[in-house]
Amino acid sequence: MMYKFNKMGIVCLKQRLYVLIILIFYLFLYSCQKPDNTLERAESHFNKKEYTLAIPFYSKIIKESKLEASVEKAKKRLEESYYRAGLLFYNDKQYENSKEYFSLLILYFPDTLYQIDSEKKLIESSFHIGIKYLNEKNYHKSLSEFQKIKKNYSLSFSNTNKANNYIAENLYNIGLKHLGDKEYYYSIIQLNTLINDYPKSSWAEKAKPYLEESYFMDGKNQFDRNANHNALKIFKEMLVKFPDGKYSSSAKEYISKINANIKTPADKTIKSVTKEKSFEDKGNNPKEPYNNQDLKELFNYLNSEMEKNPEYLNRKIFPIYKNKYVHLVNLDISNHKRIDDSKINPKIKRFIDSFFSDKKSKNKSHNFQYLVYSLSIGNIAIYVNENDFFNLDFRKPLKPIEVRGVIYKISLDKEIQIFIVPDFFKQSTK
Numbered sequence: 001m002m003y004k005f006n007k008m009g010i011v012c013l014k015q016r017l018y019v020l021i022i023l024i025f026y027l028f029l030y031s032c033q034k035p036d037n038t039l040e041r042a043e044s045h046f047n048k049k050e051y052t053l054a055i056p057f058y059s060k061i062i063k064e065s066k067l068e069a070s071v072e073k074a075k076k077r078l079e080e081s082y083y084r085a086g087l088l089f090y091n092d093k094q095y096e097n098s099k100e101y102f103s104l105l106i107l108y109f110p111d112t113l114y115q116i117d118s119e120k121k122l123i124e125s126s127f128h129i130g131i132k133y134l135n136e137k138n139y140h141k142s143l144s145e146f147q148k149i150k151k152n153y154s155l156s157f158s159n160t161n162k163a164n165n166y167i168a169e170n171l172y173n174i175g176l177k178h179l180g181d182k183e184y185y186y187s188i189i190q191l192n193t194l195i196n197d198y199p200k201s202s203w204a205e206k207a208k209p210y211l212e213e214s215y216f217m218d219g220k221n222q223f224d225r226n227a228n229h230n231a232l233k234i235f236k237e238m239l240v241k242f243p244d245g246k247y248s249s250s251a252k253e254y255i256s257k258i259n260a261n262i263k264t265p266a267d268k269t270i271k272s273v274t275k276e277k278s279f280e281d282k283g284n285n286p287k288e289p290y291n292n293q294d295l296k297e298l299f300n301y302l303n304s305e306m307e308k309n310p311e312y313l314n315r316k317i318f319p320i321y322k323n324k325y326v327h328l329v330n331l332d333i334s335n336h337k338r339i340d341d342s343k344i345n346p347k348i349k350r351f352i353d354s355f356f357s358d359k360k361s362k363n364k365s366h367n368f369q370y371l372v373y374s375l376s377i378g379n380i381a382i383y384v385n386e387n388d389f390f391n392l393d394f395r396k397p398l399k400p401i402e403v404r405g406v407i408y409k410i411s412l413d414k415e416i417q418i419f420i421v422p423d424f425f426k427q428s429t430k
Contacts, residue, residue, distance in 0.1 A: 039070055046077055051085035052101075079105065083114040090121050095132070099125040123153050130166055139177070143170035168194055168201035179210055184218035187211075209246065212238060216247035219254060228258045283324030289404070290326040292377050295418070299378035302416050324407045326420060330400040331374040333392070336384075338370055374401070379417045383408070388425045399427045 042057035058081060061074040086101035102122040105112055112118065126149045133142035146166045149155070155163065175190035191211040195204045215238035222231035235251040235258075242248060283290045290298070298321070370389045372382045382403055392398060405422035 038065075039074065042074070042077065046081060049084070049088070051081040051088065055081050055085070079109045079112055079114070082108070083112070083118060086118065086121065090125060093128075095125040095128040098122075099129065119153070123149065123155065123159060126153070127159075127162070127166075134166065134170065137173070139170045139173045143167060143174065146170065164198055165201060165203075168198040168203040171198075172203040172207050175207060175214070176210060179214050179217075182217070182221075184214045184221060187214040188218060208242075212242045212245045212247055215241070216251060219251065223254055223258065228262050232258045283321070283326065283407075286325045288325075290324060290328075290407075292328055292330070295326065295328065295380075296377045299416065299418075302410070306412065306416065321407050321410055321418075325405075326407060327404045328377070328380075328420075329402045331376045331380070331403065332400055333398050334373050334375045336370055336372045336389070372401070376400075379415055380420060381417055382420045382422055382425065384422070384425055392427070402426055 038057055038061055042054045042061065045051070045054035045057065055078060058074040058078040062071055062078065065071050065074070082101050082105035086098045086105065089095070089098035089101065099122060102118045102125065105114065105118050106122070126145060130142050130145035130149065133139075133145060146163050150160070150163050150167075171190050171194035175187045175194065178184070178187035178190060188211065191207045191214060194201070194207050195211065198204055215234055219231045219234035219238065222228075222234060232255060235255050238245075238251055239248060282288070282294060370384045372384050372389070374380045374382070382405075392401075403420060403422045403425050405420050405424075408419045408421045411417050411419070
């Protein structure tokens, strides 16, 4: 009986082993056929003209399959799928999508059989997108689209002229919008770009009276804020461009008023330095820097302007004060923080290097590690190098500090803050 039982057990074990081997064999066959199933699914989508659905399957085959024939077929189908998908979107006037698929086709298959037609429809799609933005009065996006067309594609003479005309139209519209928003400085930039870069455009001629108006209003605005030198410069530039323009007589009257205000001969006005300066005219000379009282008045002025129009203040007024010289004494330190020098904005580093080079500073340490804050005369942040910082003994009551340097920037984040890059930084003697 024991022998019989053992024999039956062995037979049963063999049967189970055979079943397991057969199962492993079929699993192996299934794994070998998996790329073919992927290809079948890709082909199914392709034949149904569902090209966007076929693309990921063909891409997977190219990446994963070890069968050369499958890979070669997938490559040809993928190339055609990009083209067919772009074509379907193009015919359906979905130009953003058609642009995407034609771009991918040219990127992945630079020698594609569909190159000529793809490039043509890619350019046409881009034109349609730019025109769409233009019709929606989204002039900045439209301008960007047409500038990309000129930069990225080889255009025919006809398409180049078309792109230039649309760029000119957008510059015109952007300039007029800035003028309507009383952002005269930006209006001048846009309209000058239009007239200088696209002088033969019909939009250039239309822009000229608005450019003159922008100059005049910007000059008047500067005059009303007692920025006499800035106003004079703007009016003179306007008269050079529009000597017999609509606003020329009024501009000359303002120039006479400015000359009377600053009490200097007209031909030497811009170069002359007087004691009665506006905020914009102060701080340009290291021998006549902003002092404590100047900065107090500047903070008061900026705060009053911020209540009127924070956006205009941030864009237009703040940049005026960059690079102004300061010499401040008796500043109490309110707080400080360490900054990672490696993460300092590269623009700050370039500015610092330029400052020390141009001003022939004796300060050789440009490695600023700390920001020291003072609220003595306003929210001032001073970049301080490590040696100077550790000369301050925080274990004792700190003496007021003295700093000589230039304004790096003025920021508006809930409140106004002035950043200073120092030429020297030390304990105040007072």
